[in-house]
Each structure stands twice: as structure tokens, then as C-alpha cells.
Amino acid sequence: MTDSFSSRPLRVIVAEDEILTRLAVADELRDNGFDVREASNADEALRALNDVKAQVDALFTDIDMPGPMNGLELALQARQCQPRLGVLVTSGMHAVPDDFVLSRSQFVAKPYNISEIPLIIQSLVTI
Secondary structure, eight states: OOTTSSSSEEEEEEOOOHHHHHHHHHHHHHHOOEEEEEESSHHHHHHHHHOOOOOOOEEEEEEEEOOOOOOOHHHHHHHHHTTTTTEEEESOOOOOOTTTTTTTTEEEEHHHOOOOOOHHHHHOOOO
16 A cells, blocks of 8 residues: 555554464555565564664554563554554454553454454554
């Protein structure tokens, strides 16, 4: 999907430690015209966010990931770098705590309908 303000594809970082899930989400987004970077943990996602020379539009992140930082902490740090970043948080084990409030964000419980992910991300970046 393209950004309504330009003709470039929307840029998304997919941070998911389960490789099959990450590949499926990334492929679904690519099939729908998104520019996707993949990360297997929060540190990789932050490096990808900083490595991309242009604006990243959205972050798709699982809550549970290996390493010292979970997906919620990743979302908060990513927002410090890019305040208008759309954030889609997912988990099969946890819900987003009540005190975790970000504008332009949404929680989707696993299992989710993968075909809905591009539409959700599109809605988060066009708010």
C-alpha cells in the first residue's frame, strides 16, 4: 500500500521472534505493496529503525521476544525516534496493560487473521 501523501510504499518493521510467523506477516505485507524490514528481536528492530535512511511508517511487534527488551518497550523506544510511528502490538500470551497507551497503536491477539494486518497497519498510519 502506498502512502497517501506520496507514491512511495509504506515502510514497516516486523519484529517477531517466531520465524514462520514473521515470514508470513512480512510476505502478506509485501504482497500488499509495503516495504518491509524484518527483525527477530527488539534490538534488531531498533537497528533497522535507525538504519533506514527514510521515515518508517509502522512497527509490527510481538510482546514476547528474546533479549532484554520486550515488544512494548520496543514500541516506546521506537516512538522516541519517530513520534508518528504506527504501532501494531500482538501476543498469544498477553494483553496490553491498561497503562500502555499510545496514539496510533492497536493490539491484536494471536491467532489473528493475517489478511487483516495490512488493513490495520494502513489505518494506523493514516490517522
